Amino acid sequence: MGASSQRRLNMLIVNFALLFIVLLWTIPTLGIFVSSFRTRGDIQASGWWTVLPHKAWETTATLSPTDLGLDPNGVMNVEGVTGTFEELRQGVQSGDTRVIWIGNKRLGRIEVQKQKWAVNWEFTLENYQQVLSGKAIQFTNADGTVETIPGDNMVGAFLNSLAVAIPATIIPILIAAFAAYAFAWMRFPGRRILFIMVVALLVVPLQIALVPILRDYNTLQLNGTFLGMWLAHTGFGLALATYLLYNYISTLPRETLESAFIDGASHFTIFMRLILPLSVPALASFAIFQFLWVWNDYLIALIFLGGNPETKVITMRLADIVGSRGNDWHLLTAGAFITMILPLIVFFSLQRYFVRGLMAGSVKG
Template sequence: MIGEQVQQPLIPALATARRRPLSRRRGWLRRLSEQVITVIALLIAVVWSLPTLGLLISSFRPPSLISTTGWWTALLPPWQFTLQNYVQVITAQGLGRAFINSVIIAVPSTILPALIGSLAAFAFAWMRFPARNTIFFLIISLQIIPLQIALVPLLQIFTNIGLTGQYAAVWLAHTAFGLPFAIFLLRNFFAALPRDLLEAAYVDGASNFRLFWTIVLPLSLPALASLVIFQFLWVWNDLLVALIFLGGNPQNAPMTLTIASLVGSYGENDQVLTAAAFLSMALPLVIFFALQRYFIRGILAGSVKG
């Protein structure tokens, strides 16, 4: 009896001792896999950033060196850097005016879809009206329609009312094309907001308009920031819409049209293309890094309630 009493506590102890090496081995493998994933991610980031780094270095190199040597040779002494490309592209090539035109086009074309889309998303998420789900499905299905299909009818309409060649034509086009995605993204986020909070505001007598501006919008900053990033990058990098509606008015041409016309058919004047391309990337990079902390939160918003 005494021997049995001694052996009984030893059995769990032996089992625990056997599990310890296994748990340590699993922990070591987990840490190793995390380190491998981190190294792979860093390598991908470095490879992904190399073209941007090469573009930046080339934009400060003399034209004679750009056409004869690779950009990586500039990292070795003797260093030869110049601002000639930037001065030429801003003054002689008119990229300074094109930069202002791009800002004039991108800012309203980003604000309007965000504002109208947020109002519509709030209605689809929290207001009750007939055929709400059907209308929402029809709006979301517009995302599968190619952009090119609507350009010719829109061009005819804008030509008849005299908007062709003006900023308003591009504003309206980008707003219309960006609304389905804006409504889809924001509606999912609005629907995931705490119902008790909104119902308490209704009980306190808040109207839909007050509820939207004072509660829903402040809580939806991550989703709004993600939408602003997507819409701004799309409008800033757009060439087709600007070419269709502003192609006949060079004074209102954005940077995409101006950069496309820098290099001729035979490749002349290509030394300013590096500076022009990096200038076109500068503002989108600033916008992205300023709002990046909201980007992932906004993309994942609405996927899981809680």
């Protein structure tokens, strides 16, 4: 009896601690997710957590100081509250009532407010429309002035990111799978030393390559092109891909391959018909990694795409908005969420493979 209640208490502590940590980890993302649907005015005026029920002051009566015969230069008594003009401007509270003077001494009004439960539930999709489209948008401020804000064309950047990320995921996998097969099932001079090179290059920081490769790209005019990006991401992901796929392909059962050879199949046929289908789990886990890595990459894009606005990828576009309009939270939150949406889908639908990849994984340079 004592032991079982002790166990229940332990369980409770464990679950409570876990809940606390999970909330801690989720709240930052939740904040921008909620904010991305709030109006520009709302985001600037109140915290995103005000979408939750909270106590807020609500005006129950509006009074005119002249009708009440108050002297703004002395101490006033309104609705059971006393205070000078300066104090009333800040709002004077008594019990659950607050009296506040709005406006100047001569023309102002007095509001009587009570605390009531409230939720700020004014949601909109406008932020997304604005950040996605390339068109300029007219925005009317609260004070009636009209601002013209250029659109951010995130659709274009999204398509660029797709055009970079999909080939930059598949190309290294294809090249690495061929190489892994050769290292695992073929004999050729230099095989061992070349594979040692692959292992050694696993942790080389990619910073080492950026200056020389940028020079090559200037010569070859690959700067700002998708091809240049695919090759760069292939180059920086290939060592890990080859290593991981070799580990997997070399453990495939030898008998399967030998019987295929006896049937007269060529290496190419065996690779395409047998090895690739058998390696799907390993290919998938590396693919998810590489895709997330390329999609989320900022440094390589900054260096090799930097000069070409036509091919800007989505992380660069978002960083641009951070740099130029760091206070336009309605755009930043929507923009950030657009960059996250695809990785999150990939992540949640293929989490199993992702975890498996992590386990087999090593350190990427």
